[in-house]
Amino acid sequence: MYAVVKTGGKQYKVAAGEKIKVEQIAADVGQEIVIDQVLAVGSGADLKIGTPLVSGATVKAVVVAHGRHDKVRIFKMRRRKHYQKHGGHRQNYTELEISAVNA
Numbered sequence: 001m002y003a004v005v006k007t008g009g010k011q012y013k014v015a016a017g018e019k020i021k022v023e024q025i026a027a028d029v030g031q032e033i034v035i036d037q038v039l040a041v042g043s044g045a046d047l048k049i050g051t052p053l054v055s056g057a058t059v060k061a062v063v064v065a066h067g068r069h070d071k072v073r074i075f076k077m078r079r080r081k082h083y084q085k086h087g088g089h090r091q092n093y094t095e096l097e098i099s100a101v102n103a
Contacts, residue, residue, distance in 0.1 A: 001015065001016070001041070001042070001043045001101050001103070002014065002015040002041075002042050002043075002101065003015075003038050003039075003040065003041045003042070003057065003059050003101045003103075004038070004039045004040040004041075005035045005037060005038055005039065005059050006037040006039055007022050007023065007025070007035055007037065008022050008023025008024075008025075009023070010022070010023065011039065014059060014061075014098045014101070015098065015101065016098055016099065016100055016101055017097075017098065018097070018098050019064060019095060019096065019097050019098075020095070020096055020098070021069075021093045021094070021095050021096075022093065022094055022096060023091075023092075023093065023094070024066065024092040024093060024094050025063070025094045025096075027063045027094070028063065029063050029064070029065060029066065030062065030063060031062070031063050032060060032061070032062050032063075032099070033060075033061055033062075033063065033096070034058050034059070034060055034061075035058065035059040035060075035061060036053075036057075036058050037053060038050065038053060038054045038057035038058065038059060039052065039053060039054070040054065041054050041057050041101065041103045043103075048103065054103070056103075057101075057102060057103050058102045059098060059100070059101050059102070060098075060099045060100040060102070061096040061097060061098050061099060062096065062097050062099055063094060063095070063096060064095040064096065064097050065094075065095045066092070066093070066094050066095070067092070067093055067095065068090045068091065068092055068093065069090060069091045069092075069093055070090070071088045071089065071090050072088065072089045072090070072091075073086075073087075073088055074086070074087040074088060074089065075087075
């Protein structure tokens with residue numbers, strides 16, 4: 001059984017036992033969270049799509065770790081103008097382990 005969930009403005013296809021990295025969630029390591037924004041639930045060829053959410057469907061997950069992604073380099077330049085600007089960004093994430101998909 002799998003589900004499509006929405007968290008942090010993004011959508012993820014998840015199944016029980018998988019680990020995913022999502023936008024940072026304010027939860028402690030080891031804490032169990034419930035994601036109730038489930039857009040679709042499927043099992044094999046059977047698929048239930050919500051309008052926009054599937055009523056009564058939830059996904060339970062355990063927070064495994066918090067961290068930061070690799071640095072994204074930002075470089076701006078205007079040719080012939082002696083202008084160069086360097087920057088970078090590291091996005092925070094929360095790693096979740098999906099424990100159960102409840103339809």
